[in-house]
Amino acid sequence: MNDTHTHFIPPQAMDWLLDNSMRVNAQFRKQPGKADFLSVNGKWEFELKEAFVNPELYLAEQREAGILHSLVSPIPQLFLYDFAPEITLELSRCYNDGMADWVGNHRDRLSALATLPMNDPESAALELERAMGHGLRGAIVASSWSGKLLSDEAFAPFWETADRLRAIVFVHPLLCEDPRLRQKMLPNLIGVPWETTVCATALLLNGYAERYPGAKILLAHGGGFMPYQIGRLSKGCEQWPAVAASLSESPIDAVKRFWYDSVLWSESSLHHLVRTAGIDRVTQGTDYPFDLCEWPPAKLVRNGFDSLMKV
Numbered sequence: 001m002n003d004t005h006t007h008f009i010p011p012q013a014m015d016w017l018l019d020n021s022m023r024v025n026a027q028f029r030k031q032p033g034k035a036d037f038l039s040v041n042g043k044w045e046f047e048l049k050e051a052f053v054n055p056e057l058y059l060a061e062q063r064e065a066g067i068l069h070s071l072v073s074p075i076p077q078l079f080l081y082d083f084a085p086e087i088t089l090e091l092s093r094c095y096n097d098g099m100a101d102w103v104g105n106h107r108d109r110l111s112a113l114a115t116l117p118m119n120d121p122e123s124a125a126l127e128l129e130r131a132m133g134h135g136l137r138g139a140i141v142a143s144s145w146s147g148k149l150l151s152d153e154a155f156a157p158f159w160e161t162a163d164r165l166r167a168i169v170f171v172h173p174l175l176c177e178d179p180r181l182r183q184k185m186l187p188n189l190i191g192v193p194w195e196t197t198v199c200a201t202a203l204l205l206n207g208y209a210e211r212y213p214g215a216k217i218l219l220a221h222g223g224g225f226m227p228y229q230i231g232r233l234s235k236g237c238e239q240w241p242a243v244a245a246s247l248s249e250s251p252i253d254a255v256k257r258f259w260y261d262s263v264l265w266s267e268s269s270l271h272h273l274v275r276t277a278g279i280d281r282v283t284q285g286t287d288y289p290f291d292l293c294e295w296p297p298a299k300l301v302r303n304g305f306d307s308l309m310k311v
Helices: 011-019 055-064 085-104 121-133 153-165 186-205 226-239 251-257 267-277 303-309
Strands: 002-007 026-029 037-040 043-047 069-073 110-112 138-142 168-172 216-219 259-261
Touching: 002 303, 011 085, 069 168, 069 303, 085 110, 085 121, 121 138, 121 153, 138 153, 168 186, 186 216, 186 226, 186 251, 226 251, 226 267, 251 267, 259 303
Parallel strands: 002 069, 069 110, 138 168, 168 216, 216 259
Antiparallel strands: 026 037, 037 043
16 A cells, blocks of 8 residues: 555654744643644644644554555645745745655655745745755645735745646645635535635636646545546536636546545545546545544555656
């Protein structure tokens, strides 16, 4: 088994956060019987379990689950896009160096992605190139934030660099802030896949997978809701030609240009995704060690993993 959706915080990034807690409003909250809960700038609090920060424990638990190789990502709570770009870049470089050091000592077990200062696309492009020069395989980026989408033309420098370097671009949502969802964990349960849906659909309809074929776009949580409404998107392109103006193919074909993780907790949903996108475009993932993780990952042949990781 393999895991392409899993998270870790290397010691260098954790030290930076502790040293700069006042700058980024990092708050640690105690709760009996649990690890500390961490929030940054008042957003998306989560339990900072030991597996997030203990490299030996992380590797041991992956091994126990039968996972042979993990593509490890930074955590979205530390993207820091709502801070000044120089702060975001400072943590990004520290985080990426820590990830590179860690995976460099475990190349048989680990690969990793970078975090980038996406609040400054030119800087993000430069940091992507630097991080990949240190052995990282691409980057994890938010699906949207502050009204911005990855399909905005302002991000062309990032996409051009990702395309040239054949980078993996793992599109991962931030917590949905729609005020209608303030109950029953809805920001996470449906808001998180909804954020992916909006970004993925915008990327598809704007032809980004065609425009930047070297960038390997991996969509979190099975692509949100997009693969399951691909018929509606196709009908819309037939009905309204302007919607399809950036496409040279139907959405039913374009959806096969992306990669998708298997974090769906549903065998029937996973089977539909494989039928829709192709067996070579769906990869095992867990979202470990967050609370809402699929552990161990769903059973799946490794075609998608091999095609994603191919250099």
